[in-house]
Amino acid sequence: MSDKPAAPVIVAxxxxxxxxxxxxxxxxxxxxxxxxxxxxxxxxxxxxxxxxPTLLDTEGVRPEARxxxxxxxxxxxxxxxxxxxxxxxxxxxxAWRGPMASGALGQLIEADWGDVEVLLLDLxxxxxDVQITMLxxxxxxxxxxxxxxxxxALIDAQRAAELFAKGPVPVIGLVENMAGYACPHxxxxxxxxxxxxxxxxxxxxxxxxxxxxPLTLALREASDAGEPPAAGESEVADTFTAIAAKVSxxxxxxxx
Numbered sequence: 517m518s519d520k521p522a523a524p525v526i527v528a529x530x531x532x533x534x535x536x537x538x539x540x541x542x543x544x545x546x547x548x549x550x551x552x553x554x555x556x557x558x559x560x561x562x563x564x565x566x567x568x569p570t571l572l573d574t575e576g577v578r579p580e581a582r583x584x585x586x587x588x589x590x591x592x593x594x595x596x597x598x599x600x601x602x603x604x605x606x607x608x609x610x611a612w613r614g615p616m617a618s619g620a621l622g623q624l625i626e627a628d629w630g631d632v633e634v635l636l637l638d639l640x641x642x643x644x645d646v647q648i649t650m651l652x653x654x655x656x657x658x659x660x661x662x663x664x665x666x667x668x669a670l671i672d673a674q675r676a677a678e679l680f681a682k683g684p685v686p687v688i689g690l691v692e693n694m695a696g697y698a699c700p701h702x703x704x705x706x707x708x709x710x711x712x713x714x715x716x717x718x719x720x721x722x723x724x725x726x727x728x729x730p731l732t733l734a735l736r737e738a739s740d741a742g743e744p745p746a747a748g749e750s751e752v753a754d755t756f757t758a759i760a761a762k763v764s765x766x767x768x769x770x771x772x
Contacts, residue, residue: 524557524635525767526625526656527688530680531663532672534565534641537693537729538662540739541759542638543571544746545660548753548760549634550594551746554767557588557632559624560599561650562640569601573742578602579627586627593747596632598624621646625654634767641672651683657770658688660726660763665695665713673714677721688766689724690714691759694731727759 529542542558549556560568569575572591579602580587588596600620629635637656640646650656659680663673673690680687692714696705718725729735735752738745746756 521629521631522633524629524632525770526635526637526654527763527767528637528639528650528656528659528680528685530639530647530659530661530676531641532674532676536641536662536664536673538641539567539571539638540735541660541662541691541693541729541756542636543568543739544744544756545760545763546595546597546636547572547593547744547746548756549636549764551757552760552764554764555631555633556595556636557629557634558595558597558636558638559621560597560601560638561621561624561646562638563600563620563646564640566599566601568597568599568638570742571739571744572597574599574602575742582628586623588627588629588632593744596629598627600624621649622653647679651679651685655683656685658686658766660688660691662691662693663714663717664693670713670717674717674721677723687723688763689726690718691726692728695728696730724762726762727755729755729759 529538529545531538539562546556546558558568560566572593572595574589574591574597577589579589579598586598588598589602590596625635637650639650661673661676663670677687715725715728730752732752735745745752
């Protein structure tokens with residue numbers, strides 16, 4: 517029998533458009549799963565706009581190589597990770613055509629992940645070359661889709677769901693982000709992007725709704741500082757933990 521660890525189960529986190537908080541969700545989902553005892557790793561597959569080194573405080577760290585494979589960078593939150601942000605100079609634009617981006621994705625996914633059991637894949641927005649390569653060569657076991665509540669974002673999220681369905685990759689569920697903003701001065705809650713649209717869309721498509729993440733200044737500041745809220749104790753942390761618990765339950769059901 518071989519002592520080589522089994523390949524990790526890949527869970528993709530996608531969205532139809534950018535700016536909906538997909539990377540923030542992925543980072544916090546990884547941290548929350550790790551706190552639950554899951555051996556989880558993270559690949560920042562947003563080749564042209566990597567943000568995970570900032571979110572998980574590993575900027576400036578360079579991965580080593582073991583043989584022909586990269587060795588993931590260890591974050592201080594118990595989540596090994598790899599990103600193009602670890603391989604190029606900060607702020608440098610990557611003028612790569614599709615095949616180069618697809619090749620880079622393969623290097624990140626096929627790294628030496630050791631005993632990692634679950635690999636979260638933070639996808640770029642849209643349904644382009646990286647997504648197609650992922651489906652053809654590194655098909656995920658499941659996918660989480662993130663959207664804000666407004667109609668334009670939902671239309672794009674539905675396109676992402678359709679792409680996974682063609683995979684075929686089961687959609688674990690949908691997450692609504694930036695829902696509900698509490699004024700730091702008066703405490704009144706408003707919904708600048710609407711509320712409930714993702715939950716309604718999930719119900720219409722017969723897909724699970726995983727949870728709703730509020731729009732808060734504290735979450736933005738913590739993300740910019742490389743301090744994912746899921747690593748601490750707060751109402752926002754509880755929200756990420758609840759979403760992670762549903763993903764963890766899905767993984768358990770899959771392996772049963």
